[in-house]
Amino acid sequence: xxxxxxxxxxxxxxxxxxxxxxxxxxxxxxxxxxxxxxxxxxxxxxxxxxxxxxxxxxxxxxxxxxxxxxxxxxxxxxxxxxxxxxxxxxxxxxxxxxxxxxxxxxxxxxxxxxxxxxxxxxxxxxxxxxxxxxxxxxxxxxxxxxxxxxxxxxxxxxxxxxxxxxxxxxxxxxxxxxxxxxxxxxxxxxxxxxxxxxxxxxxxxxxxxxxxxxxxxxxxxxxxxxxxxxxxxxxxxxxxxxxxxxxxxxxxxxxxxxxxxxx
Amino acid sequence: xxxxxxxxxxxxxxxxxxxxxxxxxxxxxxxxxxxxxxxxxxxxxxxxxxxxxxxxxxxxxxxxxxxxxxxxxxxxxxxxxxxxxxxxxxxxxxxxxxxxxxxxxxxxxxxxxxxxxxxxxx
Ligand SMILES: Nc1nc2c(ncn2[C@@H]2O[C@H](COP(=O)(O)OP(=O)(O)O)[C@@H](O)[C@H]2O)c(=O)[nH]1
Ligand SMILES: [Mg+2]
Ligand SMILES: [Zn+2]
Numbered sequence: 001x002x003x004x005x006x007x008x009x010x011x012x013x014x015x016x017x018x019x020x021x022x023x024x025x026x027x028x029x030x031x032x033x034x035x036x037x038x039x040x041x042x043x044x045x046x047x048x049x050x051x052x053x054x055x056x057x058x059x060x061x062x063x064x065x066x067x068x069x070x071x072x073x074x075x076x077x078x079x080x081x082x083x084x085x086x087x088x089x090x091x092x093x094x095x096x097x098x099x100x101x102x103x104x105x106x107x108x109x110x111x112x113x114x115x116x117x118x119x120x121x122x123x124x125x126x127x128x129x130x131x132x133x134x135x136x137x138x139x140x141x142x143x144x145x146x147x148x149x150x151x152x153x154x155x156x157x158x159x160x161x162x163x164x165x166x167x168x169x170x171x172x173x174x175x176x177x178x179x180x181x182x183x184x185x186x187x188x189x190x191x192x193x194x195x196x197x198x199x200x201x202x203x204x205x206x207x208x209x210x211x212x213x214x215x216x217x218x219x220x221x222x223x224x225x226x227x228x229x230x231x232x233x234x235x236x237x238x239x240x241x242x243x244x245x246x247x248x249x250x251x252x253x254x255x256x257x258x259x260x261x262x263x
Numbered sequence: 264x265x266x267x268x269x270x271x272x273x274x275x276x277x278x279x280x281x282x283x284x285x286x287x288x289x290x291x292x293x294x295x296x297x298x299x300x301x302x303x304x305x306x307x308x309x310x311x312x313x314x315x316x317x318x319x320x321x322x323x324x325x326x327x328x329x330x331x332x333x334x335x336x337x338x339x340x341x342x343x344x345x346x347x348x349x350x351x352x353x354x355x356x357x358x359x360x361x362x363x364x365x366x367x368x369x370x371x372x373x374x375x376x377x378x379x380x381x382x383x384x385x
Contacts, residue, residue, distance in 0.1 A: 166265040
């Protein structure tokens with residue numbers, strides 16, 4: 001079952017810079033009271049810009065808790081293997097764990113079609129209005145979740161939009177975040193996108209079946225992950241061959257089990 | 264990447280912060296604090312802000328961004344330091360158990376409005 005709920009989400013500008021360092025010539029000033037232009041008056045605001053999203057995320061979190069649903073937010077660059085990993089994961093954990101999926105794809109239903117084969121209900125979030133969007137916000141998840149029957153569901157998996165920057169900034173009310181990194185990407189992704197790797201609870205290093213054909217330095221990649229997020233579990237997997245899946249499946253089972261056994 | 268959405272939120276919050284009794288006010292500055300760990304590129308944000316303010320009381324406003332460093336505290340030895348490279352282990356004791364005290368901010372501090380009766384602003 002695929003529900004296309006026709007949600008449109010905010011357009012974003014594709015532009016990223018490595019870990020922000022102060023750049024020469026860039027003014028970082030905030031006017032001290034005395035420096036204000038004559039004839040102006042300062043009004044204190046002191047509000048978080050993402051307040052609305054943060055509140056909506058908390059509301060989602062309470063709703064998911066009330067329904068006993070564990071929510072996993074899966075993020076990565078485009079093509080790292082989120083959909084493939086989830087297809088294989090669903091095949092391993094269903095029907096023992098009852099799953100539902102929300103997928104934020106840019107303009108096709110390909111991912112939703114692939115994931116629906118598992119038998120899990122899938123909601124596709126349509127983000128094509130401006131030809132490409134960068135993240136799922138909490139209100140989008142709320143709307144998408146309202147199209148799912150979460151009553152009997154133990155695990156809601158969210159495949160976020162392929163992007164290592166914006167999704168890290170937007171809480172959706174999830175219980176855990178997982179980042180997928182594939183060995184065909186640079187080893188230094190973690191240090192280029194530190195917020196993403198700090199925000200996540202586990203990393204999946206995917207496509208290890210390709211290692212014999214690449215000059216990829218796996219130890220270096222793992223060291224970079226741990227430089228940004230010491231002690232984060234890293235699961236080395238191949239979504240293609242399912243190599244390394246056991247500890248990853250175990251990790252999910254543990255976490256979902258802990259939540260549903262809560263009083 | 265999501266700077267346009269952020270810019271629209273800023274305009275919304277700033278507009279809502281204009282005291283109700285003032286009519287036809289012109290906001291000349293919006294003072295924003297952005298932590299270096301926030302996934303925000305200041306130049307992109309300024310660019311988007313200039314588009315987002317069209318036809319609002321912020322049409323002439325300048326977005327002033329103060330970037331805040333990433334300040335960490337070690338949960339093990341209580342050392343505090345500024346993280347300038349993406350290395351999140353304690354400089355003193357090597358522990359990886361840190362509290363990020365600041366660096367995630369994306370906060371509107373204040374707005375500044377022109378003190379005039381506003382006749383020339385509309
Ligand atoms: N060799 C290999 N290819 C993979 C693996 N996982 C995914 N792929 C391929 O990588 C491409 C992108 O995968 P997909 O799951 O769609 O990535 P997503 O964009 O992150 O959802 C597809 O062609 C997959 O078949 C893997 O473990 N090994
Ligand atoms: Mg996908
Ligand atoms: Zn320490």
